[in-house]
Amino acid sequence: MDLGIGLPTSGRHADPETIVRVAQAAERAGLGAVWAFERLLRPAEAVFAGTDQAMPLPDNNAVVYDPLETLAYVAAKTSTIRLGTSVVDALFHSPVVLAKRLATLDRLSGGRAMIGLGQGWMQQEFDATRIPARRRGAGFEEHVAAMRACWGPDPVRFDGRFYTIPESEIGPKPTRLTLLAGAAAPAAIERAARSGMGLTVVVFAWDQLRQAVELYGEGPGPLVAQVNGAITDRPLDERMPLTGSVEQVAEDLAEVRAMGVDHVFWHTFEGDADETVERVGRLNTQ
Numbered sequence: 001m002d003l004g005i006g007l008p009t010s011g012r013h014a015d016p017e018t019i020v021r022v023a024q025a026a027e028r029a030g031l032g033a034v035w036a037f038e039r040l041l042r043p044a045e046a047v048f049a050g051t052d053q054a055m056p057l058p059d060n061n062a063v064v065y066d067p068l069e070t071l072a073y074v075a076a077k078t079s080t081i082r083l084g085t086s087v088v089d090a091l092f093h094s095p096v097v098l099a100k101r102l103a104t105l106d107r108l109s110g111g112r113a114m115i116g117l118g119q120g121w122m123q124q125e126f127d128a129t130r131i132p133a134r135r136r137g138a139g140f141e142e143h144v145a146a147m148r149a150c151w152g153p154d155p156v157r158f159d160g161r162f163y164t165i166p167e168s169e170i171g172p173k174p175t176r177l178t179l180l181a182g183a184a185a186p187a188a189i190e191r192a193a194r195s196g197m198g199l200t201v202v203v204f205a206w207d208q209l210r211q212a213v214e215l216y217g218e219g220p221g222p223l224v225a226q227v228n229g230a231i232t233d234r235p236l237d238e239r240m241p242l243t244g245s246v247e248q249v250a251e252d253l254a255e256v257r258a259m260g261v262d263h264v265f266w267h268t269f270e271g272d273a274d275e276t277v278e279r280v281g282r283l284n285t286q
Contacts, residue, residue, distance in 0.1 A: 001253070001261060001263065002031070002032030002262075002263055002284070003031055003032060003264055003265065003280050003283060004026070004031050004035060004082075004084070004264070004265035004266075004280070005022070005266050005267075005268055005273070005276050005277060006036070006266065006267040007019050007022055007035060007036050007268070008022055008268050008273040009037070009064060009070055010037075010063060010064040010065070011059070011060035011063060012062070012063050013271075014064075014065060018273065019065070019070060019073075020073070020074060020077045022034070022268070022273045022274065023074045023077065023078055024078060025274070025277045026081060026277050026280075027078050027080060029277060029278075030281070031081060031277075031284060032081070032082060033081060033084045033114060033263060033265060034081055034082075034084065035084040035086050035226075035267075036065070036067035036070050036071055036084070037064070037067060037085065037086055038064070038066070038087065038088045038089055039057075039061045039064040040089075040092065040125045040129070041124065041125065042057050043057075043122075043124040046122050046124060047122065047123045047124065048121055048122070048123065049121060049123040049126055049133035049136070050123070050134075055121075055122070060269070067085045068101050068102070068105055071083040071084075071085070072104070072105050072109070075105070075108050075109035075110075076108070080112075081112070082113075082114050083105070083114065084113075084114040084115070084116060084180075084200075084265070085115050085117075086116040086182060086200045086224065086226050087180075087200065088115065088116065088117055088118070089117075089118045089119065089120040089125065090117040090118065090119070090140060090147075091119055091129075091131050091136065091139060091140060092120060092126075092131060095143050095146035095147045095150065095158075095163050095165070096165060096170065098147060099146075099147035099151060100150070100170070100172075102147070102174065103150075103151060103171070103172045103174040103177065104172060106174035106175055106176065106177040107172050111175045111176030111177070113174075113176075113177055114178045114180060114222075114224075115177065115178065115179055115180065116200040116224070117140075117144065117179065117180070117182065118181075118182035118183075119140045119182075119188070120133075120136070135162060137191075138161070139162050140191075141191060142162050143162070143163065144195055145160070146158045146160060146165060151173050151174055151177070152173075154168075154169040154171070155167045155168060155169060156168050156169070156170045178222065179196075179197045180192075180198040180199060180222070180224060181195065181197040181199055183199060183201065183212075184201065186211075186215055189212055189215040189216055190215055190216075192216065193215075193216050193217060193218075193219035193220070196220050197220070198219070198220065198221050198222045198223060198224065198262075199212070199216050199219060199222075199223050199224065200224040200225075200226060201224070201225060201226065202227075202228055203225050203226065203227055203228075203240065203241050204240060204241075205241065206255075209225065209241065209256075209259070210259065213259045213260060221262060222262035222263060223261050223262050223263075224261070224263045225242070225256060225261050225264045225265075226267065227240075227242045227243065227264065227265070227266045227267065229242070229267075230243060230269065230276075231243065231244070231245070231266060231280065231283075232245055235247065236248065241256075242264060246279055246282050246283060249283060250286050253283065
């Protein structure tokens, strides 16, 4: 198991120089991967697709750098660290266009891309991209199949329910592209294993993480845990898994390693990226 961090790609103070500095510091610290995420917009009131349940979004979601362009830029400034997305919402992109972008990133980075793909959850993002939210599930599975067709031998052809690709030559082809499914619901986790994808899951509680690992079972891996909480300079009395002091997190990592998790990374919040690199680097040497 290795460790990583989310790059500081969001917030009004995000800038290319800071993103590269943090990525290079993570590489020097021997971390396994850096990560970026996708957010198309921050509506006044974000709503879960198909419901009237609102989900407040943090202020930093108003400015979010595109993950694939960012990782291509970082790839040119680093040598060995892997480059991950958790996640790109596949349904908001054409399978042919996204397949070409991912293959290009894989080629430009020397096979370092680990691409987490999600189905999307926010109704306003579905509306903005003119994609029906009901396409989730079967549509996501077909989207991945269509991209894999693009990455297969030429001539490529795909005839599906939602997507059609006429017989064509499509390149470049990826070399070592790793696909992960960003999933939380049991059906989505089982779909990830069935589709031959790894899994990336946000950790909220121990029982939730154990259930995700159990549902994924003997999936083809890798299994990635994302922590949306901080490593602090002092111990915490009340905390989520993998948060708190370096000593507390080190104890949690032993349990996560025993579950079979392959990689853990911490999301960085505005202004704390350098501290996160330093603390994760300390964990990486233990």
